[in-house]
Amino acid sequence: MEHLFDQKWEIIPAGGATGEAFFARSEEQKLFLKRNSSPFLAVLSAEGIVPKLVWTKRLENGDVISAQEWLSGRELKAKDMSSERVAKLLQKIHRSNPLQMMLRRLGKTPIDPKQIIQNLIKSLPNELSKQIFVKRILKELQETEPTIRYSHDGVCHGDMNHNNWLLTDDDMLYLIDWDNAQIGDPAIDVGMLLYTYVPRQDWDQWLLAYGITLTDGLARRMRWYVLAHGLAMVGWHASRGDEEQYERLKTQLMKWETINYSNGY
Numbered sequence: 001m002e003h004l005f006d007q008k009w010e011i012i013p014a015g016g017a018t019g020e021a022f023f024a025r026s027e028e029q030k031l032f033l034k035r036n037s038s039p040f041l042a043v044l045s046a047e048g049i050v051p052k053l054v055w056t057k058r059l060e061n062g063d064v065i066s067a068q069e070w071l072s073g074r075e076l077k078a079k080d081m082s083s084e085r086v087a088k089l090l091q092k093i094h095r096s097n098p099l100q101m102m103l104r105r106l107g108k109t110p111i112d113p114k115q116i117i118q119n120l121i122k123s124l125p126n127e128l129s130k131q132i133f134v135k136r137i138l139k140e141l142q143e144t145e146p147t148i149r150y151s152h153d154g155v156c157h158g159d160m161n162h163n164n165w166l167l168t169d170d171d172m173l174y175l176i177d178w179d180n181a182q183i184g185d186p187a188i189d190v191g192m193l194l195y196t197y198v199p200r201q202d203w204d205q206w207l208l209a210y211g212i213t214l215t216d217g218l219a220r221r222m223r224w225y226v227l228a229h230g231l232a233m234v235g236w237h238a239s240r241g242d243e244e245q246y247e248r249l250k251t252q253l254m255k256w257e258t259i260n261y262s263n264g265y
Contacts, residue, residue, distance in 0.1 A: 023070055030070035037066045040178060043102040049093060050174050051166075073168035081162050081197035085173055087209035090193070093175065094154035094186040103155055103183055110183045113148040116228050117141055124235040133254055134234075137227050148224050149217075154186040160193040191222030192229055195256055219260075226256055 011033075014021035020035040031054060034041075045053035051069040058064050080086065093099065121129075121138070128134055157164070158180030166174045182188075190210065198206050207214055230253035237246040 024067070025070070031067045032070040034066050034068075035063055037064070038106065038178070040099075040102050040106060040181065041066055041068075043098050044178060047092075047096055047098060049089070049096075049099075050176055050178070051168075071166070071168045071172070071174075073166050073172075076162045076165035076167055078162050078197055080165070080167070081160075081193060082199075082202055082206060084206075084209040086165065086193075087206050089173055089175060090157075090189060091210045093157065094189070096155060099155040100153065100183060103181060108181075108183050110153045112184070113141075113145045113224065113228075116225075117145060120228055120232055120235075123232065123239075125239050128235055128238050133250070133257075134231065137231050137253070137257060141224065141228055141231075144220070144224060148185075148221055150185045150187065150221060152186075153183050156182050156184050156186060156188045158182055158188070160189055160196065162197065185221060185225070187218060187221040188225045188229070191226045194222065195226045223256075223260060227253070230256060 008026045010025045012023040012025070014023050014032065022033040024031040024033055032051070041050065042053055042056075044050040045068070051071050054067045054069060056064055056066045076086070117138075120141075124134065157175060157178065159177065164175060164177045166176055168174070190207075194203055194206065203214055212218070230249065234246060234249045234253055237249060
């Protein structure tokens with residue numbers, strides 16, 4: 001990575017699981033660099049969803065390096081996720097035709113509940129599949145899958161963790177880390193965000209800012225996706241031997257299982 005810059009630049013690994021991200025800093029400029037990021041990044045930048053894409057360069061070995069503005073700011077805190085501006089940015093993402101068109105050009109096709117169940121069953125470790133709580137949740141997902149219907153696809157981020165939301169020092173809000181992007185029911189994102197961060201009594205206000213109202217059908221879809229996603233994450237951490245995260249997410253998932261939100265409480 002250093003050979004892209006002269007000696008005035010300082011290159012710093014940005015961490016992360018892949019080791020493909022770096023910070024580059026000189027006296028005049030700060031950049032966030034990533035190796036082999038998706039062409040999807042250009043559309044995200046043009047739509048104002050992520051910090052501005054400054055340039056891309058193809059190396060002799062075929063790798064592509066992208067450089068974005070490195071902006072000073074902070075990750076959102078859990079309490080910030082109830083805000084109207086989070087709802088409005090997520091609505092913009094889900095309704096963006098350019099984002100969806102680019103993902104389709106890249107070969108992405110919409111994922112539906114039937115595919116989600118199939119992928120989930122394949123990914124669960126054998127020993128985990130035998131546990132009673134897993135069998136119970138899978139049974140519910142399979143029995144209720146025919147009732148999960150929605151009117152339009154959108155681009156879903158797939159990871160509503162508050163750490164993926166960046167609020168800059170000049171008060172610009174961005175949603176970063178798009179490695180899990182997919183086309184599907186927007187309730188995938190909305191459900192995870194509401195269940196994880198927003199008190200039930202504030203759902204109606206948040207959804208109003210997002211542009212919809214809570215119906216029994218939406219409540220059913222959100223619960224379904226939350227249980228499916230939660231079980232997938234429990235399985236992922238179990239397969240990695242991450243006992244602490246496995247137990248934490250298992251507890252959270254079993255708590256969600258006991259709650260069946262609808263228009264009532």
